[in-house]
Amino acid sequence: xxxxxxxxxxxxxxxxxxxxxxxxxxxxxxxxxxxxxxxxxxxxxxxxxxxxxxxxxxxxxxxxxxxxxxxxxxxxxxxxxxxxxxxxxxxxxxxxxxxxxxxxxxxxxxxxxxxxxxxxxxxxxxxxxxxxxxxxxxxxxxxxxxxxxxxxxxxxxxxxxxxxxxxxxxxxxxxxxxxxxxxx
Amino acid sequence: xxxxxxxxxxxxxxxxxxxxxxxxxxxxxxxxxxxxxxxxxxxxxxxxxxxxxxxxxxxxxxxxxxxxx
Numbered sequence: 495x496x497x498x499x500x501x502x503x504x505x506x507x508x509x510x511x512x513x514x515x516x517x518x519x520x521x522x523x524x525x526x527x528x529x530x531x532x533x534x535x536x537x538x539x540x541x542x543x544x545x546x547x548x549x550x551x552x553x554x555x556x557x558x559x560x561x562x563x564x565x566x567x568x569x570x571x572x573x574x575x576x577x578x579x580x581x582x583x584x585x586x587x588x589x590x591x592x593x594x595x596x597x598x599x600x601x602x603x604x605x606x607x608x609x610x611x612x613x614x615x616x617x618x619x620x621x622x623x624x625x626x627x628x629x630x631x632x633x634x635x636x637x638x639x640x641x642x643x644x645x646x647x648x649x650x651x652x653x654x655x656x657x658x659x660x661x662x663x664x665x666x667x668x669x670x671x672x673x674x675x676x677x678x
Numbered sequence: 679x680x681x682x683x684x685x686x687x688x689x690x691x692x693x694x695x696x697x698x699x700x701x702x703x704x705x706x707x708x709x710x711x712x713x714x715x716x717x718x719x720x721x722x723x724x725x726x727x728x729x730x731x732x733x734x735x736x737x738x739x740x741x742x743x744x745x746x747x
Contacts, residue, residue: 676719678709
């Protein structure tokens with residue numbers, strides 16, 4: 495028996511997956527933000543208070559400035575990740591993706607902005623990786639990059655570059671579709 | 679664009695309205711309007727043939743080349 499899966503079905507599954515990831519990423523971003531603000535104003539006394547139980551106390555005790563910088567990087571990356579998934583949900587939920595005429599300016603701008611956001615995540619992750627490396631070399635015990643949500647900068651860069659290339663191809667597709675629409 | 683569409687001139691000569699032409703050529707009014715106002719990027723041979731047949735004219739009566747100044 496042949497099972498045919500249509501594009502609409504795949505998009506529906508993708509929407510559900512994106513919602514799940516978006517909720518998870520939002521909780522993560524919120525957790526990091528609240529923990530960072532809490533630790534900035536209230537002097538912490540135990541590691542357990544930070545989001546995900548990250549061992550940040552050593553860094554905090556070493557230098558509050560470095561601690562704030564790392565927290566800022568974690569929060570920026572978490573918020574950008576959430577915004578990427580929000581944009582995907584908005585695109586799929588509002589039915590902006592018309593399969594009959596997919597090459598629209600809205601989808602084109604979505605691709606470009608998502609590509610730049612992805613590259614930004616890659617840049618921040620890469621910078622954070624070097625920063626954490628420097629701090630570790632000074633003998634400060636730091637949490638793992640994955641636990642801080644800053645791992646995989648190369649993957650983000652690759653994804654951003656791929657999206658950018660697709661965006662440029664899509665741009666040509668928009669022009670071709672417009673030309674086709676104006677062929678009588 | 680240096681290609682000028684003189685559809686309105688031919689329609690006036692044949693005393694034919696846009697609605698009438700649209701019905702006879704079997705093209706939507708909006709597409710015919712795009713063609714008439716010169717917004718069209720291209721025209722299919724089949725469309726040109728149908729218009730020429732209905733208006734009893736040659737393609738050169740509808741399309742004209744005027745180089746950009």
